[in-house]
Amino acid sequence: MNYSKLKPFSDHFLWGASTSAYQFEGAWNEDGKGPSVMDMGNHAKDISDFKVTSNHYHNYKEDIALLAEMGFKTYRFSIAWTRIFPHGTGEINQKGIDFYNSLINELLKYNIEPIVTVYHFDLPYALHLKGGWSNKETIDAFVNYVDVLYSHFSDRVKYWLTINEQNMMILHGAAIGLVNPNSKNQEKTLYQQNHHMLLAQARAIKLFHEICPSGKIGPAPNITAIYPASSKPEDIIAAMNLTSIRNWLYLDMAVFGTYNDIAWSYLEEKGYTPIIEEGDMEILGDAKAKPDFIAFNYYASSTVSASKNDATDKGTIGDQQLSLGEIGVYRGESNPNLEKTPFGWEIDPIGFRTTLRELNDRYHLPLIVTENGLGEYDKLEAGDVVNDDYRINYLRDHIQQAQLAIGDGVQLFGYCPWSAIDLVSTHSGCSKRYGFVFVNRDEHDLKDLKRIKKKSFHWYKKVIETNGKDLSS
Numbered sequence: 111m112n113y114s115k116l117k118p119f120s121d122h123f124l125w126g127a128s129t130s131a132y133q134f135e136g137a138w139n140e141d142g143k144g145p146s147v148m149d150m151g152n153h154a155k156d157i158s159d160f161k162v163t164s165n166h167y168h169n170y171k172e173d174i175a176l177l178a179e180m181g182f183k184t185y186r187f188s189i190a191w192t193r194i195f196p197h198g199t200g201e202i203n204q205k206g207i208d209f210y211n212s213l214i215n216e217l218l219k220y221n222i223e224p225i226v227t228v229y230h231f232d233l234p235y236a237l238h239l240k241g242g243w244s245n246k247e248t249i250d251a252f253v254n255y256v257d258v259l260y261s262h263f264s265d266r267v268k269y270w271l272t273i274n275e276q277n278m279m280i281l282h283g284a285a286i287g288l289v290n291p292n293s294k295n296q297e298k299t300l301y302q303q304n305h306h307m308l309l310a311q312a313r314a315i316k317l318f319h320e321i322c323p324s325g326k327i328g329p330a331p332n333i334t335a336i337y338p339a340s341s342k343p344e345d346i347i348a349a350m351n352l353t354s355i356r357n358w359l360y361l362d363m364a365v366f367g368t369y370n371d372i373a374w375s376y377l378e379e380k381g382y383t384p385i386i387e388e389g390d391m392e393i394l395g396d397a398k399a400k401p402d403f404i405a406f407n408y409y410a411s412s413t414v415s416a417s418k419n420d421a422t423d424k425g426t427i428g429d430q431q432l433s434l435g436e437i438g439v440y441r442g443e444s445n446p447n448l449e450k451t452p453f454g455w456e457i458d459p460i461g462f463r464t465t466l467r468e469l470n471d472r473y474h475l476p477l478i479v480t481e482n483g484l485g486e487y488d489k490l491e492a493g494d495v496v497n498d499d500y501r502i503n504y505l506r507d508h509i510q511q512a513q514l515a516i517g518d519g520v521q522l523f524g525y526c527p528w529s530a531i532d533l534v535s536t537h538s539g540c541s542k543r544y545g546f547v548f549v550n551r552d553e554h555d556l557k558d559l560k561r562i563k564k565k566s567f568h569w570y571k572k573v574i575e576t577n578g579k580d581l582s583s
């Protein structure tokens with residue numbers, strides 16, 4: 111629909127950006143921090159340095175001053191579970207509490223609203239050794255951990271996110287360290303882990319509502335529109351299959367407290383159904399466990415066609431070599447109507463509006479975008495200049511579509527692109543940059559880690575200043 115007049119972003123719209131602890135903080139084993147699965151994973155050794163990353167742990171004051179200079183209204187960051195509990199449970203590490211207290215206070219000094227992700231891929235390694243999310247005790251460890259976070263920080267933190275991209279963790283479990291890539295029956299294991307994570311999330315939300323009635327909490331999956339490759343009816347069914355398996359399985363449980371029917375039928379067909387113990391569905395269906403809003407990450411749409419029922423259904427896409435396609439369910443296709451980033455991710459701003467509409471139609475909850483952005487090989491030019499016009503174009507096109515979605519009736523209350531400042535990409539190291547601020551380092555040569563404002567820094571500052579009215583560069 112074309113509108114003759116655009117609805118504006120609300121006066122209190124939360125403009126900001128995001129980071130995550132293991133990609134940004136560094137100080138991986140300092141001040142009592144224990145190891146996480148991300149510290150111990152394979153990517154940590156070969157691709158890049160993950161021990162120092164952007165050294166934010168030691169540089170947070172300068173970093174937050176830069177966010178304040180851009181005029182950020184909010185900043186989404188994650189807390190490293192292993193800074194609070196080095197082994198996942200047990201004694202609290204006071205230095206971890208101190209660090210996040212200082213970080214939160216520094217944000218508030220500039221009137222930047224903190225949005226905290228409690229778990230962004232970095233499960234404590236000690237819990238992983240005891241079976242990770244396959245072990246139901248991890249649910250109790252998680253609830254104990256969030257309880258400690260709420261009691262220390264909820265006096266100042268109003269917005270909380272439970273689990274970052276649970277759906278990506280389950281769909282690409284081996285890549286994110288949930289299962290051993292050589293283990294058997296990975297999917298069966300992963301969907302059991304998924305069930306446990308859903309229980310952990312429901313209990314964490316319920317607890318939050320009991321002890322922080324004035325705060326807001328929600329999940330943060332990666333959600334995207336899935337297109338049928340053609341108008342063939344069988345392609346439409348394939349798109350619905352993937353939409354249910356990738357998107358609704360997670361959000362229907364969070365919001366409605368039920369397994370999505372199509373996704374459940376898929377689990378049954380494949381033999382992946384989790385064991386559901388007595389009492390589990392009561393926990394999942396508890397009215398107090400319902401989120402206050404939905405946060406979601408959006409980078410690209412996906413396109414699929416009907417399965418051919420043979421091995422060619424399973425292909426790969428993009429730089430992460432993620433498989434897209436499953437025999438008897440759907441096959442991944444590239445979309446000829448879309449340009450791709452140098453890392454092979456399809457750029458689809460209109461798909462962003464579609465995704466916002468779909469989420470609104472289905473759940474009628476306020477929405478916030480917690481990741482959206484362009485990974486590129488930025489070049490530092492003479493005179494400390496980074497001309498990242500491609501990033502400005504990408505973000506501008508997405509913000510325009512977000513505004514159209516607001517016109518469609520979507521209750522969008524914030525936009526936090528990825529990432530505030532350069533950090534290390536899990537699979538592509540620090541050559542793949544997303545930030546408004548360049549961090550001067552290479553994969554293994556840490557150089558001086560100096561912060562350098564990119565062209566997009568100045569552009570985004572103006573976008574925020576004008577509350578999204580001036581998107582020109």
Ligand code: BGP
Pocket residue numbers: 130133274275278332407430481485528534535536537538542
């Ligand atoms: C999301 C993650 C982020 C970040 C982002 C970009 O899936 O939540 O942590 O990594 O993707 O991905 P990449 O770094 O692989 O380009």
